[in-house]
Each structure stands twice: as C-alpha cells, then as structure tokens.
Amino acid sequence: MRRVLALLLALAGPALAADLATPAETLRARLADAQLEVTFDPARSAALVREAGRAAGALLPSLREVQPRAAGAVQEALGDALRAARAGDEAALAAARARAWTAVLKGTYAGLERSLQAGDAAAARGWLAAREFRTASSFTRLSADATGAVEALAAGQLTPRAALEAVRADVLDGYQARLSGALRDLGTARARGWRTRSAEQAALARGYFALLAPAYREQRGGARLARIEADLAALPASLARVQADLEGFRAAPLSAAEVRARAGQVTRFLALVPVEYGRGVKLSGGEPVVTSDLEVSEARTFLSGAGAALADLAPLLPGSVDAAGLRAGLAGLEAGLNRAAAHRDAPAPGQIEADVNALLAKVRAAFPAPWLAHDANADLSVIRQQLDAVVTAAEAGDWRTAETARLDAYATLESGAEARIAVFAPDLKLRLENLFWNGQGPDGLARLIHARADAARFREARSALDVALKETADRLGTEVAPAAAATNAGVIVFREGLEAVLILAALMGSLRRAEVRHLRRPMWLGALGALLATAGTWFVLSGALGLFARYGEKLEAVVSVVAIGVLLLIMNWFFHQVYWTDRMAAFQKHKHGLTRGGGAALAQWIGLVVLGFTSIYREGFETVLFLQSLVLQSGAGPVLTGTGLGTLSVLGVGLLVFALQARLPMKKLLVWTGMMICAVLAVMVGNTVHVLQLVGWFPVHPLGLEFPSWVSLWLGIYPTWEGLAAQVVSALAVVGSYFAAEGLKNRRLEARRRGGRHPGGGAAPTTPS
Numbered sequence: 001m002r003r004v005l006a007l008l009l010a011l012a013g014p015a016l017a018a019d020l021a022t023p024a025e026t027l028r029a030r031l032a033d034a035q036l037e038v039t040f041d042p043a044r045s046a047a048l049v050r051e052a053g054r055a056a057g058a059l060l061p062s063l064r065e066v067q068p069r070a071a072g073a074v075q076e077a078l079g080d081a082l083r084a085a086r087a088g089d090e091a092a093l094a095a096a097r098a099r100a101w102t103a104v105l106k107g108t109y110a111g112l113e114r115s116l117q118a119g120d121a122a123a124a125r126g127w128l129a130a131r132e133f134r135t136a137s138s139f140t141r142l143s144a145d146a147t148g149a150v151e152a153l154a155a156g157q158l159t160p161r162a163a164l165e166a167v168r169a170d171v172l173d174g175y176q177a178r179l180s181g182a183l184r185d186l187g188t189a190r191a192r193g194w195r196t197r198s199a200e201q202a203a204l205a206r207g208y209f210a211l212l213a214p215a216y217r218e219q220r221g222g223a224r225l226a227r228i229e230a231d232l233a234a235l236p237a238s239l240a241r242v243q244a245d246l247e248g249f250r251a252a253p254l255s256a257a258e259v260r261a262r263a264g265q266v267t268r269f270l271a272l273v274p275v276e277y278g279r280g281v282k283l284s285g286g287e288p289v290v291t292s293d294l295e296v297s298e299a300r301t302f303l304s305g306a307g308a309a310l311a312d313l314a315p316l317l318p319g320s321v322d323a324a325g326l327r328a329g330l331a332g333l334e335a336g337l338n339r340a341a342a343h344r345d346a347p348a349p350g351q352i353e354a355d356v357n358a359l360l361a362k363v364r365a366a367f368p369a370p371w372l373a374h375d376a377n378a379d380l381s382v383i384r385q386q387l388d389a390v391v392t393a394a395e396a397g398d399w400r401t402a403e404t405a406r407l408d409a410y411a412t413l414e415s416g417a418e419a420r421i422a423v424f425a426p427d428l429k430l431r432l433e434n435l436f437w438n439g440q441g442p443d444g445l446a447r448l449i450h451a452r453a454d455a456a457r458f459r460e461a462r463s464a465l466d467v468a469l470k471e472t473a474d475r476l477g478t479e480v481a482p483a484a485a486a487t488n489a490g491v492i493v494f495r496e497g498l499e500a501v502l503i504l505a506a507l508m509g510s511l512r513r514a515e516v517r518h519l520r521r522p523m524w525l526g527a528l529g530a531l532l533a534t535a536g537t538w539f540v541l542s543g544a545l546g547l548f549a550r551y552g553e554k555l556e557a558v559v560s561v562v563a564i565g566v567l568l569l570i571m572n573w574f575f576h577q578v579y580w581t582d583r584m585a586a587f588q589k590h591k592h593g594l595t596r597g598g599g600a601a602l603a604q605w606i607g608l609v610v611l612g613f614t615s616i617y618r619e620g621f622e623t624v625l626f627l628q629s630l631v632l633q634s635g636a637g638p639v640l641t642g643t644g645l646g647t648l649s650v651l652g653v654g655l656l657v658f659a660l661q662a663r664l665p666m667k668k669l670l671v672w673t674g675m676m677i678c679a680v681l682a683v684m685v686g687n688t689v690h691v692l693q694l695v696g697w698f699p700v701h702p703l704g705l706e707f708p709s710w711v712s713l714w715l716g717i718y719p720t721w722e723g724l725a726a727q728v729v730s731a732l733a734v735v736g737s738y739f740a741a742e743g744l745k746n747r748r749l750e751a752r753r754r755g756g757r758h759p760g761g762g763a764a765p766t767t768p769s
Contacts, residue, residue: 019126019129020059020062020108020126020127020129020130021126021129021130022058023055023056023057023058023059024055024059024104024108024130026051026052026055027052027055027056027059027100027101027104028101028104030048030049030051030052030055031048031049031052031081031097031100031101032097033048034046034048034049034052034081034085034093034097035090035093035094035097038084038085038088038089038090038093039088039090042085042086042087042088043086045085045088045093046082046085046086048085049078049081049082049085049093050082052078052081052100053078053082056074056075056078056100056104059074059104059107060074060075062107062111063104063107063108063111065111066107066110066111066114067106067107067110067111070103070104070106070107070110071103071107073099073100073103073106074100074103074104074107076099077096077097077099077100077103078096078100080092080095080096080099081093081096081097081100084096090196091195091196091198091199091200092199094196094197094199094200094203095199095200095202095203096203097200097203098200098201098203098204098207099203099206099207101204101207102203102204102206102207102208102210102211103207104130105130105131105132105175105207105208105211106207106210106211108127108130108131109127109131109171109211111123111127112124112127112128112131112167112171113164113167113168115127116150116153116160116163116164116167117160117164118160119153119160121150121151121153121154121163122154124150124153124163124167125150125154128146128147128150128167128171131146131171131174132174132175132178133174145166145167145169145170146166146167146170146171148166149162149163149166149167149170150163150167168252169252169253170252171252172211172212172215172251172252173251173252173254173312175208175211175212175251176208176212176250176251176252177308177311177312178204178208179205179208179209179212179246180311182201182202182204182205182208183201183205183239183242183243183246185197185201186198186201186202186205186235186236186239187239189201189236190236190239198236201236202235202236205232205235205242206232206233206235209228209229209232212251213225213229215251215252216228216249216251219249220249224245227245228242228245228246231245247315248314248315249315250312250315250316254312254313254316259313259316259371260370260371261381262309262310262312262313263309263313263367263371263372264381264382265305265306265309265381265382266306266309266310266313266363266367267360267363267364267372268382269302269303269305269306269309269382270302270303270306270356270359270360270363271356271360272299272302272408273299273302273303273306273333273337273352273356274299274349274352274353274356276295276296276298276299276302277295277296277299277337277340277349277352277353278349278352278353279292279295279404280292280293280294280295280296280298280299280340281295281296281340281346281347281348281349281352282349283348283349288340288346288347288348288349289346290340290341290343290346293341294398294400294401294404295404296337296340296341297341298389298401298404298405299337299352300334300337300338300341301389303330303333303334303337305385306330307330307334310326310327310330310363313367313371314326314327317366317367318366318368321366322362322366323366325362326359326362326363326366329355329358329359329362330359332355333352333355333356333359336351336352336355337352380469380472380473382412383409383412383413383469384466384469386405386406386408386409386412387405387406387409387462387465388462389401389402389405390402390405390406390409390445390449390458390462391455391458391459391462393405394448394449394453394455394458395455395458397452399449399452402449403446403449406436406445406446406449409436410436410437413432413436428468428471428472431468432465432468432469432472435461435464435465435468436465442457442460442461442464443457443461444461445458445461445465448461486638486639486641486642486645487642488642488683488684489627489638489639489640489641489642489643489646490642490643490645490646490649491642491646492623492627492646493623493627493642493643493646493647493649493650494646494649494650496619496620496623497619497623497646497647497649497650497653498650498653500527500616500619500620500650501650501653501654522606522609523609525609526609526610526613526616527613527616529609529613530613530616530617530620531616531620533613533617533620534616534617534620534621534623534624537620537621537624538624538627538628541624541628542628542631561688561692627639627643678731678734678735681730681731681734682716682727682730682731683716684716685716685723685726685727685730686716686717686718686723686724686726686727687716689718689720689722689723689726689727690716690718690720690723693720693722693723698722699722700720700722701720701721701722702719702720702721703719703720703721703724705719707719
C-alpha cells in the first residue's frame with residue numbers, strides 16, 4: 001500500500017509537493033536583515049527575528065516529522081538570535097543565524113532522503129527545493145544532477161536507490177564545498193580580527209559538517225568523528241586541526257567522468273589566467289601597469305575556478321603528490337592577482353605566465369594519466385561556462401566583459417569542436433557561428449551585445465546555444481553504449497574461451513585411460529598458468545596504455561586498428577581451415593610425442609605443462625587485446641561486466657565438457673559465435689573509422705543524411721561514406737574468405753575422390769582429424 005501511495009504521489013507531479021523553499025528562504029532573508037540592523041536598531045532587528053520565527057512556523061511541523069532534533073535546533077537558534085538582537089550583540093546574532101540555517105538544511109536533507117527511500121518523488125521535490133548549492137561564479141556551474149534524479153524517479157527511469165545515490169552525490173558535494181568555503185573564510189576573518197565574521201563562519205562550519213558527519217563516520221570511524229567534532233566546537237582556535245582532520249575526506253565520491261571534468265577545468269582555467277591578465281596589465285617604462293580592472297578580475301575568476309576544481313580533486317591525489325606545494329602555487333598566484341586588483345605592486349605579465357606554466361607542469365605531473373586523457377566534450381564545458389559569463393555581464397550592463405567572454409568562448413569553440421564537426425555537420429557549424437555572431441532568429445550574441453539588448457533576448461540565445469552545443473557533443477561522441485560494450489565483451493570472451501575449451505578437450509580426449517589419465521594434471525596446470533598470465537597481461541597492457549592516456553583518441557585509434565587487424569585474421573575462414581587444422585595437428589603431434597616418447601618423467605611433465613600453457617595463452621592474449629580496445633572506447637565498467645558474463649558462460653561449457661562428459665555441438669557453437677564476432681567486428685570497424693576521422697587521420701565524405709544516436713552507439717554506424725564502406729568491406733572479407741575456404745576444401749575432396757593429384761601440383765594433402 002505504501003508503494004502504491006508513493007507511486008500515486010509521484011504521478012500527481014509537482015502540484016502535491018509541499019512548498020518548503022519559500023518559508024526557508026524567508027527565514028534566511030529575515031535573519032540576514034536582522035544582522036544588518038542589529039548595531040543600528042536592536043528593536044527593529046528583534047522584530048525581524050520574530051518574522052523569521054513566523055516563517056519557521058511553516059517549516060517546523062515537517063521538520064519534526066523527519067528530524068525532531070533539527071527542528072529543536074532551529075527553535076533554539078531562533079531563541080538565541082532574538083536575545084542577541086535585543087542585546088545588540090552582532091557576533092552572537094551571526095552565530096545563531098548560521099546555526100538556524102544549517103539546522104534547516106539538516107532537516108530538509110533528512111526529509112529528502114526519507115522521501116527518496118520511499119520512492120515518493122513528489123515529496124522529494126519539496127524537500128529538494130530547500131537545498132543549498134555550492135557557491136557559484138561565472139565559471140562554476142550549479143549542478144542539477146539531484147533535480148534530474150528526482151524527475152527520473154518520478155518518470156520510473158530510476159529506482160529509489162539509484163535516485164538516492166545520485167542525490168547524495170550532488171547535494172553532499174555542495175555542502176562539502178560550503179564547509180570548505182566556511183573554513184577558508186574563517187581563516188581570513190581570524191587573521192584580520194573580524195570577530196563577527198569569525199563567529200558566523202565557525203557556526204556555519206559546524207552546521208555544514210553535521211550534514212556530512214554520517215559519511216565521515218562511515219569512512220573514518222566513530223573515534224575520528226568524535227575528535228573532529230571536538231575540534232569544530234573549539235573553532236576558531238582549532239582551525240588547523242579541523243583542516244588536517246578533513247584532509248583526504250570526501251563525502252560524495254566523484255565519478256570517473258567528474259574527475260576528468262574537474263581535472264580538465266584545472267588545466268584549462270589555469271591556462272586562461274595569463275591570457276586574461278596580459279590583457280589587463282601592460283608594461284609602461286618597464287613597469288607593469290593595470291590598464292583594465294575587468295580583465296584582471298577575469299583572471300582572478302579563472303584562478304578561483306581552477307582552485308575550486310583542484311580542491312575537489314585533492315583528496316583523490318596519490319599519497320606521493322605534494323598537494324601542499326600545489327596549494328602554495330595557487331596561493332602565490334592569488335596573492336599576485338590580488339595586488340594587481342588593488343593597483344599595488346602588480347606582477348609583470350611575463351612573471352604570471354611563468355608562474356602559471358610552472359604550476360601547470362606540477363599539476364600535470366601530479367595528476368594520474370587517466371585524469372589527463374583528452375575528452376572531446378571537455379572544451380564544451382568551458383564554452384558553456386564562458387557563455388554564462390556573457391549572459392551575467394550583459395544582465396549587469398557590462399558590455400565590454402560580455403564581449404570579451406563571447407570572444408573567449410568562440411575561440412575555444414573554433415580551435416577545437418568547430419573544426420571537428422565541420423565535415424560531419426556543416427549545417428550545425430553554420431548554426432553555431434550564427435548564434436555566436438550576427439545571426440537572426442534567434443539573434444546572435446555579437447548582434448545582441450552591439451544592440452545592448454535586454455536580458456530576455458540573451459537568455460533566448462543562450463538557450464539556443466545550449467541545444468546546439470548538446471548536439472555538438474552528440475556528434476563528437478565516440479563512446480559505445482554501455483550495454484553494447486558489455487555485450488561485445490561477453491561475445492569476445494565466450495568465443496575465445498570456447499576455442500580454448502575445444503583445444504583442451506581435443507588434447508585430453510585420448511588421455512582418458514587409467515594408465516595415462518595422470519598426464520592430464522600437468523596440462524591443467526599449464527592451462528591455469530595461462531589464465532594467470534592472461535590476467536597479468538591485462539594489468540600490464542592497461543598500465544602501458546595508461547602511460548599514453550593523454551593522447552586520448554589517437555591512442556584509441558592505434559589500439560583499435562591493431563585489434564581489428566588481429567580480429568580480421570582470426571575471423572578469416574581460410575585462416576581457420578588451413579591454420580586451425582595445422583595448429584591442432586601440431587598440438588596433437590606434440591602431445592603424442594610427450595605421452596609416448598618414454599623420456600624422463602620430469603621432462604615429460606614440464607613438456608605437458610608448456611603444451612597446456614601455450615595452447616591457451618594465445619586465446620587469452622587475443623582476448624585481452626580486444627577488450628583493451630573496448631575499454632578505451634567505453635570505459636572499464638561495462639567491459640568488465642561483459643567479461644564476467646562471458647567467463648561464466650565459458651566455465652559452464654567447460655563444466656559440461658570436462659566434468660559431465662557432455663557431447664556438445666562444438667562446431668555449431670563455433671559457427672554461431674563466429675557470426676556474432678563478425679557483428680562485433682563491424683561495430684569496431686565503424687567506431688575506429690570514426691575516431692580516425694576525428695583525429696584527422698582519415699578523410700571524411702558525409703552521406704548528407706543523419707542517423708539516430710542509438711545507431712552510432714550500438715552499431716558503430718556514422719553518416720560517412722568511409723565508415724560504411726569499411727564496415728561492408730570487413731564483412732565481405734570474412735564472408736568471402738569462408739567461400740574461398742569452402743571452395744578449396746571441395747577441390748581437395750574432389751581430387752581425393754578422383755585419386756588424382758592436387759590442382760597446385762603434388763599429392764592431395766590429408767586433413768588431420
């Protein structure tokens with residue numbers, strides 16, 4: 001019944017979600033107003049606190065239901081705020097205000113978790129509306145992942161558990177950023193002797209940490225939690241200890257994609273700092289002079305964005321990295337830019353550039369290679385953030401900053417994504433250029449800036465650019481659908497594993513008699529060693545490719561070409577007819593020599609181990625090569641999932657063959673899995689040609705039509721003549737080799753029937769059994 005009710009509430013939509021955001025924001029605003037009045041008019045300040053209390057009246061019943069302690073903390077803080085206002089105690093009011101607000105956040109977050117666990121998306125909407133985001137800037141976008149997860153839950157696209165995990169990752173990330181900001185501001189306030197600011201930031205730090213405490217306990221244990229809570233209670237004197245206790249802690253772990261995105265922000269934003277600074281500071285008589293405060297401000301904003309992204313990554317850095325050195329480098333740059341902003345001893349542009357380059361070198365050396373892997377969509381994230389700056393500056397009437405941000409965004413687009421989509425979607429390239437420049441319907445940004453247009457027209461253009469940039473990201477995407485990647489990996493593992501089972505079955509088929517059965521053991525040991533060597537090859541190859549991860553799509557192109565070459569070879573039916581038969585004959589001859597040769601027992605035993613190893617390891621090596629190609633395209637997760645399923649299937653076949661002595665239609669299984677591998681080959685060829693075109697190593701001739709995105713994700717089909725032709729040729733090569741092999745076999749059989757000689761001369765060969 002509870003689930004049915006939750007479903008009905010979710011279907012009813014936002015109309016049934018309680019309005020918790022309005023009273024929460026009213027409470028916050030009235031307390032902020034009271035803070036402004038407390039030193040001038042204590043009576044007015046107290047009246048504003050009472051208004052905040054009335055707003056809290058709309059919140060407290062809901063809070064009491066889900067988090068009674070949070071409701072009690074709100075009431076207690078409001079009581080303290082009222083007493084502080086009457087007494088004109090500015091610092092005490094600031095601390096009480098911070099406690100009240102963070103208690104509201106704690107209660108609404110508890111309600112959010114409870115509603116998600118119950119699958120009640122309508123209630124979750126109401127609780128989520130009362131959240132707080134990380135501090136925003138022109139280059140720090142607010143995350144809407146939590147909102148998207150709630151809406152996906154309402155639409156039945158996410159389970160309650162998955163929605164809860166997504167919401168936790170987003171919301172707790174914001175609160176941890178707020179905690180870091182509060183501690184940073186506390187250090188500044190303490191250094192400058194700001195008593196009221198110190199009291200407020202200390203209270204905020206304690207409140208935000210209360211939201212993160214469950215995650216801290218889970219990761220660090222109860223004893224560490226008790227210690228940091230004691231240190232928080234002693235703020236600001238214990239600030240250094242609190243920061244040390246938080247070192248390496250992250251309440252909401254970042255996904256691999258988020259890590260790469262933040263790493264890209266660090267390097268891209270740092271690289272833009274000297275560009276903006278050089279526009280705003282010029283040398284005059286050999287001395288640096290600030291000529292544009294706006295450009296210096298932009299440089300500080302980029303540096304702040306890089307610092308925020310680096311702070312998110314700091315807990316994930318390897319232990320050998322000098323994180324303190326990276327922070328010191330950022331602090332040094334910040335100090336120089338602050339002096340320039342104050343027109344006091346501004347550093348020379350060349351000095352800032354040298355310092356940034358030195359810091360970038362340290363960052364690139366500190367970041368693991370996968371973090372630095374090229375992401376085709378990373379530039380688009382920077383472009384979106386620069387477009388946010390355009391709209392913000394236009395709304396403020398700062399037209400020069402708006403134009404500078406527009407040019408920066410377009411330069412990033414032109415040097416990267418635009419050149420890459422020009423041949424794939426020339427109409428999309430033209431649309432983007434119109435939106436950046438002087439297009440109409442909607443008007444381009446350059447036209448709007450020149451006309452000093454109103455905010456609504458800028459938002460319209462920004463919305464159209466969002467659509468075009470999303471389409472650009474889709475066109476540039478080289479990823480494979482996770483389910484497709486898992487399926488392809490499973491097929492490859494099953495096919496290669498099936499061959500390994502067939503080889504072992506053939507080699508051990510004549511070792512069933514009691515007097516030779518013991519000779520199976522060394523072959524099993526060799527096969528086990530081959531499996532272990534295959535696993536080792538996986539890690540070695542992964543590590544080797546990781547060293548070159550920064551080459552991104554170029555590395556993917558090279559590995560994929562090699563994998564396709566090997567796959568074409570093993571899929572060649574002529575190769576199988578000639579090489580497979582000869583290979584099995586060689587194995588059998590070697591086995592007979594070892595089992596009947598009468599040599600030393602140790603030599604015989606070692607020989608059988610080596611035979612078992614070599615007969616299996618080739619299949620394992622091929623499999624690892626194919627799987628690494630898939631990993632570069634779609635990540636390790638889906639590939640390992642498919643590998644696990646394929647391995648279980650092979651183990652099942654092995655159990656039937658060896659343990660239960662079942663007679664399976666091995667030839668038919670090989671044929672059917674061969675057909676599946678042929679399909680995998682076509683997908684790999686299509687994706688590889690697309691990557692080769694993206695990196696400029698292959699020509700591009702568009703078909704002049706578009707395919708749905710799922711066609712590219714699942715089938716590797718892209719609208720270019722080269723890609724389709726390569727897929728057709730690869731399929732024809734496999735099918736053609738089959739008919740060539742069949743023709744050769746028929747000619748041999750015909751020659752045997754006639755008792756004649758082989759058409760090429762010499763006696764007709766015999767085919768080993």
